[in-house]
Amino acid sequence: MSRYETVIGIEVHTQLLTRSKMFCGCPNDYAGAEPNTHVCPVCLGAPGMLPVVNETALRYGMMAALALNCTIPEFSWFERKNYPYPDLVKGFQLTQYSYPIGSHGQVNIGTDAEPLRVRINRVHLEEDTAKNTHVTNAAGESYSLVDCNRAGVPLMEIVTEPDMHSPDEAVAYLKKLRDILVFLGIANGRMDEGAMRLEANISVRTPEEAEAGVLRPRCEVKNLNSFENVRAALVYEVKRQAQVYDRGERVRQVTMGWDLEHGRTVVQRSKEEAQDYRYFPEPDLPPLRFTAAEVDAVRAGLPGRRHEIVSRYQQVLGLDAYRAELLAQSPAFAAYFDAALAVCPQAERVANLLLGDFMAEVNDRRMDMESTAGLPPAAETAELARQWEAGEVTGPQVKQLLPRLFDTGEGVEAAKAALGIRVVGAADELTPIIEDVLAANADAVEKVRAGQDKVFGFLVGQVMKATRGQADPGTLNRLLREKLGVAG
C-alpha cells in the first residue's frame, strides 16, 4: 500500500469530422493521400493569406462542450500560439486560449446511483500541425520530411481537472469521453490512426497534502495511442514518482514520452509555461460571438444522451445490455431502430434482424453504421421483421430478401414477387411433399420412431429443401409429427 495518493489529469486532442480544414477549403480526408496534396496558401502559411473559420467545426466544438456540460462563453476568438518547430510552417498555431468554446464542465464516470465526477477545465478548438517523418539514408545522413496534409485540420482539445485518482479511473474517463464524441458523430475516436491522441498529467502526494489541496510537480506523458498504453504509462509513472520521493529526491516537472518497447517513460523536454508561447489574438480573424439563441439551437439538436437510450432499450423494451449497446452505437442507428419499432413493435424480433442478417449485410457492403445513408427504409426492414414474426416469411427467405432490399430499394412485397417467394403453409400442399420425404428416408423415420429425436431435425431439413425454404416452420413441424406419430 503506497503512502501516496495518485493525481491524474487528462488532455485529449481529437480531429473533427468536417469536410474541410479549420481555416481553409482544403479537404479534410487526407488519409492515404500523397504528401502535400491537400494544401493551399492558407494552410501552408503563406504571408498575406486570410484564414476563414470553419462554421461546422465551431458547431461541433459547441456540441462537444454542451454534451460535457460546459458553459459556453458569449465571446471567443482565436489566438496565435508562437513556437518554432518544423511541424508548424507558419511559426504559430491558431488556438482558442483566453476564451475556449467551453469551460467548467463535468462528466460522470460512475453510475447514476454512485456518481464519480471528472470536471472538465476546458474544451477548445485549434488547428492540427503538419506531420514530420525523420529519415536516415544509406549514406547515414539524417533529415526530416514535412507533410502538410494534416496542417490546419480541425482539432479539439479537452482538458480535465486533476480529478482522477487511479489508472482505472483515467481509462474509464477516456472510454466515456470517446463514446460521447463518437455518438455525437463529430469524431471517429480512432487512436491507432492518430485521430484521437491522449496525454496524461500525473503527480503523487501524501494524504495530508490531499487534505490541504496541495499538488506536487506533475509529469506530462505524451504519445499514448491506446487505452492499454495509458494504463501502463500511469502505473509505471506513479510507481517511479513514489520511488523518487522515497529516495528523498524531487520530481522535476517535465514532458515525457512512453517508450512502448521498454515499458517506461522517458524525458523529452522540460515543460513549457504559457508565457513561453507569447499568445496574442489573431488579427486576421474577427472575434466570435455566440448568442443564447444560437447556443440553444445547438443544444436542441443534440442527440439524446447515449446512456439514456441504452437504458430505455433495456428497461422499456426488455433487451439485454449487449444488444441495447449495439443498437445505440450511433444516433442515426438508434433512430433507425426506433422508426422500425413504430411499424413492428416486437422489439426482440426487430433487434435480432438488425443485429444479425442486417448488420452482416451492412458489413459486407462496407457501409457505415454512423449514418444510415443507403440503407433500406426503416419501414420496409420493419415489415420484413413483422412478416418473419407472423410466419409470413421464413428465416431462409429473410436471408434471400434482405440483399434485394439493399440492392433495389424496393419494398418487401415487391421483392417477394420478384424472387417468387411465398410460404407453403397449407396442409394439402405440404402433406404430399412430407409423404415423399418420409418414403425416401425410411431409415431416418425408423430412428425417430425409436426415440432418436435429433433425427427429426434432419427430416425437417429435407422438407425445407424440397420446398426451397418456403415451408412454414410451424405447420411443417406439426404435420411431420402427426405423420410420424411422435410428440413434440
Ligand SMILES: [Zn+2]
Ligand atoms: Zn488549405
